Amino acid sequence: MKRYMNIERQEADALLSDFEIHCSYYHIIEAEDEWIGYSHCHKTYELAYVLSGEGEYFGNDSSTKIMEGDLIITPPYCEHFEKEYPDTSFSIIFLNVIHTGKQTEEIEKLFGEQPFKISLKEKKVKNLMNNLSYELYVQQPGFYSMIMQYLKELYIFIYRHIKTDDNAVPEIKKYQRGQSAEITNKVKEYVLMNLSTKINIGKMAEHFFYHPKYLNTIIRTQTGETLTNYIQSIRIQEACKLLSSDMSVSNIAEATGFSSVPYFYRCFINRMSVTPNQYRISLNLAKVEPYDEENERKT
Structure with missing residues (x-):
């Protein structure tokens, strides 16, 4: 036919x-x-x-x-x-x-x-x-x-x-806030596990299988801070906890990953509006270390 x-x-x-x-x-x-x-x-x-x-x-x-x-x-x-x-x-x-x-x-x-x-x-x-x-x-x-x-x-x-097909073109969905919060928590855990070391942003992003810029976007969306600033805020939070102990300021700076004591002081003051020693005094601790502010200005 x-x-x-x-x-x-x-x-x-x-x-x-x-x-x-x-x-x-x-x-x-x-x-x-x-x-x-x-x-x-x-x-x-x-x-x-x-x-x-x-x-x-x-x-x-x-x-x-x-x-x-x-x-x-x-x-x-x-x-x-x-x-x-x-x-x-x-x-x-x-x-x-x-x-x-x-x-x-x-x-x-x-x-x-x-x-x-x-x-x-x-x-x-x-x-x-x-x-x-x-x-x-x-x-x-x-x-x-x-x-x-x-x-x-x-x-x-x-x-x-x-x-x-009306369903043939699925929308590429915005990253869900719940997922974003989960990643932010994982980043915090990563920082705490590597607190005393210098953290490479690229390697950290690779650890989570994300591009550094995208990971930075997630953190900024969730916290309002860049990834670098968020890492620093975690370091300062941990330093505040350690200042309630008898641990020396220099050892605290090293333990929380700051490259030098003067740099630690500058970051701490920027975040907390007081020096580490002043923060320690506010916790009513007896032991207060002297700090050479003139030496800090020279560094």
């Missing part, structure tokens, strides 16, 4: 045909050892497709879990980064794209001004993205034209998901 039918151009075809996609940059990550990307933004849209594994996406002080088959679309000038979850063999392809042509404005209206995630787990899409990755790797003659063709196909899948 033969079937005959006319093929007519639909609204979607007009939209998707009358514009061009140009790939200006690509990056493929095959992560190991709990990879964390750096916080950055672009002048173009970025498409990030998870080829395998699981991780987390952070953009505009928001976050969402990402896994194999997820596509994140990040608009221009939106600061963002990604991280890998431990033991997941995380692999992700990043494509920075520029739109040109008559329908550019309509396409970018479709994408909106905030980052969003859609799930494209169909086998066709996975094969398409694997083929695209292969073309980027080998770069045989004509590879750029192949990439443009694959991107056009990808945009058709994106359009179908957005237009046919």
